[in-house]
Amino acid sequence: MKVIGTLLFIFLFAINANAQYEIKGKIKGLSKSEVYLAHYFGYNQQVIKDTVMANEDGEFEFKGAEVLPKGLYLISFLKSKYIDVVMEDPHFSLSLDTTDILKTITFENSAENTAFYAFQRKMNDLYSRINQPTLSSIARKNLQAEVQQFQQQWKKANATLFVSKLIESSFDPEIPAYRGELRSKADTTKMQMYQYQYYKKHYFDGMDLGDERMVRTPFLQRKLERFFKDLVIQDPDSISRESDLILQKAKDIEVRRYIIYKIASTYENNPILGTEGAFVHLAEKYYIGEPALWDTSTVRRMKERLAIIKPLLVGKSFPKMHLTDIAGKEINMASLPFKYTVVFIYDPECSHCKQEAPKLAALNDYFKSKNVGVVASSIVRDKAAWKKFISEFKINSWINGIDIHLNPQTGKEEYYTDFRNTFDVYSTPVVYVLDQHKKIVGKRIPVENLKDFIQYLETRRK
Structure with a gap:
């Protein structure tokens, strides 16, 4: 009996050890409905990793032998409802009530998600107070200072957590006060240029471009799109130069590959005239120039695409078009x-x-x-x-x-x-x-x- 008992323990332990992820949940207000687990790939794409059916009490469990890549995930239910969860240690449980998700959600065995939702609850409370229309300007200023203080304290307390990087990546850079004189319109222009240049130079400071988990969040895509739309002059030289500066910081292979793909795909067929030149730059330097990042078919397709696009850039001579007119005469x-x-x-x-x-x-x-x-x-x-x-x-x-x-x-x-x-x-x-x-x-x-x-x-x- 002792031998059988030992063998059974080893067998059960082996089964449990194979579960690379195990996420239990209970959602009040959910009954016999599908629940999806997916990770972000930018803000407008999600990759589904698991689907389960909740029981009549809203209980469900995601469990599998696959190693889940780390990052920000979402658990989707009731068609339009979902929650974001940080996937670091994929063995945790959660519970919530659909009538007030932010207020009721709790986690067990997940310091990341506990800190994540504590931050959201506090910020939600502070901003709901700040946005009261009857609030005095002094009270609003004090609350804004409280926001800054809370954010700094929270980041310090949770500095070792990935969620701290997530929150930091969503912030804009703080621009130091302008120290020049403001006596004329020219001085104001100088101040505005200083603010623009500082903001642009430090725009990605809060985003760790060496951390592959950032690819599986909404924030990297949002940052890239806003940067190139609002801060970069839309000509091929400016786009190419700024792309190179960003990619100098992107040492992680996954992050690097994602940034190259997002910028190149933006400018391959961009409606803004002439920006295809930036696509050519990126394709030559980072697809053909760094073939180890891609599979051979991708590099081949890129070479084929370049062969078509490059002779058709703005400023190039139009290729010879062999045509005859109605009378059958060659058109020169x-x-x-x-x-x-x-x-x-x-x-x-x-x-x-x-x-x-x-x-x-x-x-x-x-x-x-x-x-x-x-x-x-x-x-x-x-x-x-x-x-x-x-x-x-x-x-x-x-x-x-x-x-x-x-x-x-x-x-x-x-x-x-x-x-x-x-x-x-x-x-x-x-x-x-x-x-x-x-x-x-x-x-x-x-x-x-x-x-x-x-x-x-x-x-x-x-």
């Missing part, structure tokens, strides 16, 4: 005498192209007054569909082209233009704007914005 775009050329690449059967063509045709008189020509090219090598499109939308005044060429020896049709890879046509229509030297000055400009864009180009030339 380089010899077109226009000050600006709008290149409209379309599919005759594309519904969106049929919507955009009349809008573009409505600009004919304006274009004529500004010496703007339109070259319209069908990507479909179907003469009947092409001619029908031209007739239907009354665009005979444009230079209409198609990639069909008769071989003089064989008399057979030949095709020379790779629209997808040479002109990045992955959907239609695509619009390019060229200057008089046939260099790209605009790309993917919405048709409704073309008039304003031409006016902008005219103003810039003066």
Whole structure:
């Protein structure tokens, strides 16, 4: 019996040891409903790690042999309700009442989450008092000082916890007082520049870019997006320079990979003209230049994407487009005498192209007054569909082209233009704007914005 008892103990211990995570919960107000455990991947993506069914008393348990990556998780229930939990030691329990989650939630065996919710409760209490409309300015100032004091004390008391990093990463940098004179408008401008430069330089101070757990929080993505949207001039050189400075601090592989991906994907097809140059910089330096960060297929795809995008950057000469007109004559775009050329690449059967063509045709008189020509090219090598499109939308005044060429020896049709890879046509229509030297000055400009864009180009030339 003793041997059997010992063997049973070892067996049960082995089963329990295999449970890399074990999270028990009881939610009052929940009954026989699914509960999800997921971690954040930025603020707008969650990766589900486990799903269980709560019993009639709202009790549930997440348990598994998988090692859960550390970070900030959420437990989701009742469709729209969820709680955030810090995942450090994945063996804890919690309870709450759905009528007041923040007030009733408690944890056992989780110093991280106990501190996390104590912070939230205190801050919620302080700000509810600060926001009272009848509060005097002196009382509000005192409460704001109390907020600062509490935050400093809390951070000091919980400095060893990951949750302290989480809270710190959500704060903005505090700007030291400006010590210069403020006697003129120029002095005020200097102070504002000082504040902007300090804020920008120290924006990521509270974010530990060497801690991979930050990838599994909402805060890193929010910081990146706000930084590049509000603090960085939207030109490729500025974006590239600021990206390099951030990545100098991002030593952790996961954090580094995430930052590269987020910035590069933002500027690959960004609506702000010219910013694709930043994507090219990031792709060359951090995808192709650091292949160990990525799998071989990702590096290969990036090389293929660069081969398409790089020749089409603003300022580059427009690649040769092999087209013939209605009479079958070759179109020589380089010899077109226009000050600006709008290149409209379309599919005759594309519904969106049929919507955009009349809008573009409505600009004919304006274009004529500004010496703007339109070259319209069908990507479909179907003469009947092409001619029908031209007739239907009354665009005979444009230079209409198609990639069909008769071989003089064989008399057979030949095709020379790779629209997808040479002109990045992955959907239609695509619009390019060229200057008089046939260099790209605009790309993917919405048709409704073309008039304003031409006016902008005219103003810039003066």
